[in-house]
Amino acid sequence: AQKVTQAQTEISVVEKEDVTLDCVYETRDTTYYLFWYKQPPSGELVFLIRRNSFDEQNEISGRYSWNFQKSTSSFNFTITASQVVDSAVYFCALRTNDMRFGAGTRLTVKP
Amino acid sequence: KAGVTQTPRYLIKTRGQQVTLSCSPISGHRSVSWYQQTPGQGLQFLFEYFSETQRNKGNFPGRFSGRQFSNSRSEMNVSTLELGDSALYLCASSLDARGGIGELFFGEGSRLTVL
Numbered sequence: 001a002q003k004v005t006q007a008q009t010e011i012s013v014v015e016k017e018d019v020t021l022d023c024v025y026e027t028r029d030t031t032y033y034l035f036w037y038k039q040p041p042s043g044e045l046v047f048l049i050r051r052n053s054f055d056e057q058n059e060i061s062g063r064y065s066w067n068f069q070k071s072t073s074s075f076n077f078t079i080t081a082s083q084v085v086d087s088a089v090y091f092c093a094l095r096t097n098d099m100r101f102g103a104g105t106r107l108t109v110k111p
Numbered sequence: 112k113a114g115v116t117q118t119p120r121y122l123i124k125t126r127g128q129q130v131t132l133s134c135s136p137i138s139g140h141r142s143v144s145w146y147q148q149t150p151g152q153g154l155q156f157l158f159e160y161f162s163e164t165q166r167n168k169g170n171f172p173g174r175f176s177g178r179q180f181s182n183s184r185s186e187m188n189v190s191t192l193e194l195g196d197s198a199l200y201l202c203a204s205s206l207d208a209r210g211g212i213g214e215l216f217f218g219e220g221s222r223l224t225v226l
Contacts, residue, residue: 037217042219043199044217044219045201045203045217046217047214047215047216091154097167098156098167099144099146099156101146101153104154
């Protein structure tokens with residue numbers, strides 16, 4: 001069975017703090033894709049990153065970085081020096097035959 | 112480049128009615144998928160279409176159906192509406208042709224309220 005767990009329901013930080021959003025997935029497939037999406041208050045999901053199961057290389061994009069570890073089935077997302085505009089709900093997702101989303105983590109960055 | 116367009120954005124229906132939601136993908140995208148988002152169940156996959164063929168279907172009752180037209184536009188229909196169908200319905204399009212592994216571009220959604 002495919003499953004994505006985002007154990008952190010809500011996180012609140014003060015601007016400029018670093019924050020890590022956790023994502024743990026379950027699948028028996030050897031080929032799969034992992035995603036992170038951001039959902040601001042407007043409701044539209046915004047793509048952040050995609051990773052396939054054969055590429056465990058970590059990635060950094062500006063203040064964002066992702067840590068993919070197959071050994072622990074985790075795909076964690078870190079925001080460095082958070083900003084108020086980072087406030088949103090963040091979803092981790094797993095793609096095999098279909099797309100499974102985690103429950104989401106609501107991040108609030110206070111000024 | 113126009114994004115994914117969903118219509119209507121908001122609608123109110125009563126129990127027992129049926130509803131049709133429309134999604135126009137980004138030009139050139141042939142894959143369209145639908146998702147239901149509720150506070151209780153989160154984001155759940157409904158179905159996915161590619162070149163007018165349903166490629167995958169989520170675990171929803173037969174009251175939920177969809178189709179895709181030759182121009183890649185898609186519609187989903189919910190018949191005999193129930194209160195629990197109140198949700199934000201999101202459509203996403205993708206360029207890829209191989210199993211929907213590409214980046215999904217989402218519309219702003221259609222918010223359905225069932226009274």
